[in-house]
Every structure is written in structure tokens, then in C-alpha cells.
Amino acid sequence: MHQYKNEFGSTLYPFVPGHEIIGRVKDTGSQVTKYKKGDVVGVGYFINSCGHCPNCKSHEEQFCDNGITPTQNGKLSDGSTTKGGYSSCIVVNENYALRIPDKLETARAAPLLCAGITTYSALRHNQVGTGHKIAILGLGGLGHMAVKFVVSFGADVSVLSSSPLKEESAKALGAHHFINTADQADLKAAIGSFDFIIDTVSTKHDCNVYLRLLKKDGTMIMLGVPPQNPQLAVGLLT
Structure with missing residues (x-):
């Protein structure tokens, strides 16, 4: 996936923010190992990063030198934009989804994903x-x-x-x-x-x-x- 470093003030309209997401996995790619269909997961501010820069390798992906792909307002390689938590579904790199424990109430857990x-x-x-x-x-x-x-x-x-x-x-x-x-x-x-x-x-x-x-x-x-x-x-x- 092409990485796009979006700068402040360059909102890609139409735009509805939403980056504290909890939902069920609808489907997985052939190389996904962490989750299966039906799992409850959370998604925070970004869905991907380059994965190979020094910050990504030190597990500080939010500081990716090549730019994260935001959950909303991020531009993808096909020219489309990520639509965030108000879209019907969203594609996420498995490394940027978090398993939500069954005992944790989802409405209370969602704010932990950003704030x-x-x-x-x-x-x-x-x-x-x-x-x-x-x-x-x-x-x-x-x-x-x-x-x-x-x-x-x-x-x-x-x-x-x-x-x-x-x-x-x-x-x-x-x-x-x-x-x-x-x-x-x-x-x-x-x-x-x-x-x-x-x-x-x-x-x-x-x-x-x-x-x-x-x-x-x-x-x-x-x-x-x-x-x-x-x-x-x-x-x-x-």
C-alpha cells in the first residue's frame, strides 16, 4: 500500500472523521495470522505504515518516516481515501488492529484507541x-x-x-x-x-x-x- 503523509490543513473532502473504531472482522487476507472472521477488534488513528524505517522497526510506527496511512483522510494508491469509523467497513493491516477482550464493554473501550x-x-x-x-x-x-x-x-x-x-x-x-x-x-x-x-x-x-x-x-x-x-x-x- 502506498503511504501518504497528509499535512495539517490538507483535508480531503468529503470528510467525516472517525478514528476510534470497534467492530467485527468481516474477512481476512490469505496472509493474516492474528485474527479470524468474527473477532472483535479495535482500530485507532492509522491503518498502516511503511514497516521498514527506523521508527517502525522500533515499534514507534506513529512516527513513521515515510508517513502513516490515517484511518480517515488518508489517500490510497488507487486514489481513493480512507473513510474512517463511519464507513461500512475498512481495510486494516493486521498489525494496526487490536483485539478487544470479551469482558471489556466496547463503548467504554473505544475512547482508549485515540484519546x-x-x-x-x-x-x-x-x-x-x-x-x-x-x-x-x-x-x-x-x-x-x-x-x-x-x-x-x-x-x-x-x-x-x-x-x-x-x-x-x-x-x-x-x-x-x-x-x-x-x-x-x-x-x-x-x-x-x-x-x-x-x-x-x-x-x-x-x-x-x-x-x-x-x-x-x-x-x-x-x-x-x-x-x-x-x-x-x-x-x-x-
């Missing part, structure tokens, strides 16, 4: 855990998963949001603290508080406001993708 692995991977890579003070910026899909993971890892968790109405939801997910970012007094009191900030916001926002909340040598993990690259105050990075 779940995005946050889990970043947290594990940075070795977040007991003794750390973590702030989660934003309580959408990524933020929701991040809170649940970090709480389970034993860290002290705060949710940062400009919407006071989200405090109840944040606490229900296990967050220990809530900081209203629209309240300047709350922000000032939190300066220099956190070892890590997980930024899940995908809309335009001033990252410098939140960099001030990190401790010395703290880490901001950017997981949201704003429409414009943030302007960072270099002095806050020293």
Missing part, C-alpha cells in the same frame, strides 16, 4: 506518578482520559479550566483540585506549583499563562493541536 493512548503514552514516557503534582488543562476528551490515568498513577491532580461548571465533573473523575483559569487570584496562587502540565486544549490560547504555573524544571506536555502555533516567551523556558 486514551495519546494521554497514556505521554504520561508513561514522562514517568508521571506518585509524588508528582500534575495539572490537566482542559476537560474534553483528552483531558477526561488524562485525569483518570494520572489519578490511577497516584499523582496529585488539578484540573485547569475557564469554566467553573466543570469543577463537579473534574472532581467526579477523581481530580483533587480545580483551578478556575478565568480567576486571576486562582492563577496567581498556583504559580510555581506543578511538576507537569498536560495541555489538551485545541483552540487558540496563551500557553505562557500556564508555563508560569510550573515548578523549576517542570514540564509542559502539549497534546492539543491549536489552529495556530503558540507564541512562547523564551524567558519562561529557562
